[in-house]
Amino acid sequence: MDPIKASLLKKSRAAKSETRGKLISLFCISLIVFIVLAIFYFVASKGLATFFKDKINLGRFLTQSNWNPSLKDSHGRPEVGALPMIMGSFGVTFLAALLATPFAIGAGIFMTEISPKRGEKLLQPVMELLVGIPSVVYGFIGLSVIVPAVRHLFGGSGFGILAGTCVLFVMILPTVTSMTVDALKSVPRHYREASLALGATRWQTTWKVVLKAATPGILTGVVFGMARAFGEALAVQMVIGNAALLPHNLITPASTLTSVLTMGIGNTVMGSLANNALWSLALLLLLMSLLFNLLVRLIGRKGAMGR
Amino acid sequence: MRKRNVIGLLVTFSLLLLAGCQSKQNGQSVTAVGSSALQPLIEALAEQYSADHSGQFINVQGGGSGTGLSQIQSGAVQMGNSDLFAEEKAGIKADKLVDHRVAVVGITPVINKQLGIKNLTLTQLAKIFSGEIDNWQDVGGPDQPVVLVNRAQGSGTRTTFEQWVMKSRKTKPAQEQDSTGMVRSIVANTPGAISYLAFSYVDDSIAMVKLNGIAPTDENVMTNAWPIWSYEHVYTKGQPTGLTKRFLAYVLSDEVQHKQVGKMGYIPVAKMTVERSVDGTITKVK
Numbered sequence: 001m002d003p004i005k006a007s008l009l010k011k012s013r014a015a016k017s018e019t020r021g022k023l024i025s026l027f028c029i030s031l032i033v034f035i036v037l038a039i040f041y042f043v044a045s046k047g048l049a050t051f052f053k054d055k056i057n058l059g060r061f062l063t064q065s066n067w068n069p070s071l072k073d074s075h076g077r078p079e080v081g082a083l084p085m086i087m088g089s090f091g092v093t094f095l096a097a098l099l100a101t102p103f104a105i106g107a108g109i110f111m112t113e114i115s116p117k118r119g120e121k122l123l124q125p126v127m128e129l130l131v132g133i134p135s136v137v138y139g140f141i142g143l144s145v146i147v148p149a150v151r152h153l154f155g156g157s158g159f160g161i162l163a164g165t166c167v168l169f170v171m172i173l174p175t176v177t178s179m180t181v182d183a184l185k186s187v188p189r190h191y192r193e194a195s196l197a198l199g200a201t202r203w204q205t206t207w208k209v210v211l212k213a214a215t216p217g218i219l220t221g222v223v224f225g226m227a228r229a230f231g232e233a234l235a236v237q238m239v240i241g242n243a244a245l246l247p248h249n250l251i252t253p254a255s256t257l258t259s260v261l262t263m264g265i266g267n268t269v270m271g272s273l274a275n276n277a278l279w280s281l282a283l284l285l286l287l288m289s290l291l292f293n294l295l296v297r298l299i300g301r302k303g304a305m306g307r
Numbered sequence: 308m309r310k311r312n313v314i315g316l317l318v319t320f321s322l323l324l325l326a327g328c329q330s331k332q333n334g335q336s337v338t339a340v341g342s343s344a345l346q347p348l349i350e351a352l353a354e355q356y357s358a359d360h361s362g363q364f365i366n367v368q369g370g371g372s373g374t375g376l377s378q379i380q381s382g383a384v385q386m387g388n389s390d391l392f393a394e395e396k397a398g399i400k401a402d403k404l405v406d407h408r409v410a411v412v413g414i415t416p417v418i419n420k421q422l423g424i425k426n427l428t429l430t431q432l433a434k435i436f437s438g439e440i441d442n443w444q445d446v447g448g449p450d451q452p453v454v455l456v457n458r459a460q461g462s463g464t465r466t467t468f469e470q471w472v473m474k475s476r477k478t479k480p481a482q483e484q485d486s487t488g489m490v491r492s493i494v495a496n497t498p499g500a501i502s503y504l505a506f507s508y509v510d511d512s513i514a515m516v517k518l519n520g521i522a523p524t525d526e527n528v529m530t531n532a533w534p535i536w537s538y539e540h541v542y543t544k545g546q547p548t549g550l551t552k553r554f555l556a557y558v559l560s561d562e563v564q565h566k567q568v569g570k571m572g573y574i575p576v577a578k579m580t581v582e583r584s585v586d587g588t589i590t591k592v593k
Contacts, residue, residue: 066480067480068460068480069460070397070460070461071477148496151497156454157454157482157493157497157500158497159482159493237485238489241482241483242459242482242483242484242485243480243481243482243483244480244483245480245481253481253482255483262485263459263460263483263484263485264459264460264461265371265374266369266370266371266373266374266485267371267372267373267374267459267460267461267462268373268461269373269376269377269380269396269397269398269399270377270381270398271377271398272397272398273397274397274460274461275373275398
């Protein structure tokens with residue numbers, strides 16, 4: 001056969017390697033999807049067993065405040081009220097985000113509007129360093145510095161939501177800050193120029209134009225930070241005191257979904273109610289992180305529409 | 308080309324790693340999982356055993372008594388360590404498991420040193436942990452609120468403590484910690500704190516309390532004058548065989564029991580003058 005015709009009919013090397021590349025990436029993607037689905041299936045099947053197999057009422061699970069799965073209350077129903085943990089988790093998460101956001105916005109404005117050069121040289125590495133510190137180190141510092149400090153200032157044992165909030169604040173600060181910086185940087189230059197040309201001062205430009213335009217991006221950062229705070233287990237467990245009690249104030253021991261999970265899972269037997277109840281908490285955590293993700297998407301879409 | 312080299316290198320490296328794993332499998336190995344209270348003893352003994360018998364490995368992992376019992380029940384490991392009788396744990400079918408009691412461990416209430424309390428009655432202790440007594444004044448201490456520190460629900464130490472101290476009383480929900488070391492440092496640093504620890508973890512940073520005038524010592528545990536103690540169990544699924552059997556025989560040998568066990572802060576089972584059954588009945592050993 002004509003060699004030219006043959007080479008035209010055969011697949012070229014480039015085409016072959018492209019097919020191969022596609023196959024490899026398809027494989028990787030499907031593996032990831034499979035793993036995610038498998039995790040969901042596993043956690044859901046275990047977590048739902050509490051309600052279907054052990055016949056726990058979902059409403060009672062979410063609203064009762066006694067957590068003692070191995071004991072039964074006066075009606076003979078197991079005490080699996082997850083409300084203290086849910087409150088604790090949301091408490092530390094919102095408080096930490098509330099504390100971190102102003103700092104993040106301040107640092108972000110400094111790094112993009114006020115002094116980009118120094119910001120990049122000084123703040124950026126510091127923030128990156130903070131991201132890299134393992135959570136157990138944060139927990140340990142919290143235990144040996146923040147807890148005694150809280151104890152001296154406010155009395156009590158020092159363990160509680162306040163200590164947890166302080167630790168989480170430092171942990172999520174870099175996440176929120178770096179995303180805030182990205183959001184501020186992505187505000188088009190001509191917004192600033194137009195504003196300044198209209199006679200607005202630097203403060204007015206930053207406050208009314210740049211921050212406004214970057215709001216969806218900043219919110220995304222805050223939600224990401226909250227997702228991290230919500231899922232953080234070790235550092236929080238070390239400083240919050242782990243008492244399954246409804247938090248009355250910020251300085252008495254409380255607990256979060258994650259802290260009860262990490263403490264309890266080794267002391268329960270697979271398939272027992274105490275174990276299934278813990279899986280239900282895990283399912284709740286998973287659903288919450290899903291919600292945070294959806295929230296990020298929603299904010300992103302709204303922000304895109306505003307442009 | 309360079310990329311291909313990198314991939315080649317990675318492949319070779321991972322193959323080497325796999326080969327490394329393979330060679331370890333050539334020897335015999337068994338795994339023990341569970342109780343963190345028993346872990347230090349088994350770990351030390353396993354190390355010594357492997358040193359004396361080359362090619363025979365005993366992997367020791369913690370994870371808690373619940374993990375130990377559920378892993379041995381499912382047959383995932385060869386030995387399941389537990390502070391509790393298998394019968395006491397919900398969800399465990401104890402009839403398939405064989406109990407090997409390797410040591411006894413005593414548990415003592417510990418308090419913050421500044422309280423200066425030397426003696427409590429068993430009832431007072433129970434009332435403190437149930438929340439009926441919430442100020443140290445009521446038991447002859449300073450005017451200071453009681454800060455309870457519990458171990459995690461379902462942990463062996465806590466279950467034992469509740470069984471022999473609280474009896475029918477319910478423990479007040481309070482701070483929980485999942486490791487003994489953490490409990491010790493919290494009690495040492497928090498004014499008014501009280502908790503409980505295995506004897507082997509007690510040091511000078513905290514103070515022990517006598518109960519009804521009886522001191523928490525090994526001798527008092529041996530005669531059951533001190534009631535808060537538990538067996539440390541190693542469970543096997545069915546009778547042990549092979550390396551598991553040889554290792555357990557080593558752990559229970561007189562030499563290990565009389566030298567090592569005592570040195571590590573545990574009490575040898577052979578020294579007990581009483582025997583306790585699952586339901587708590589005490590019988591004298593002749």
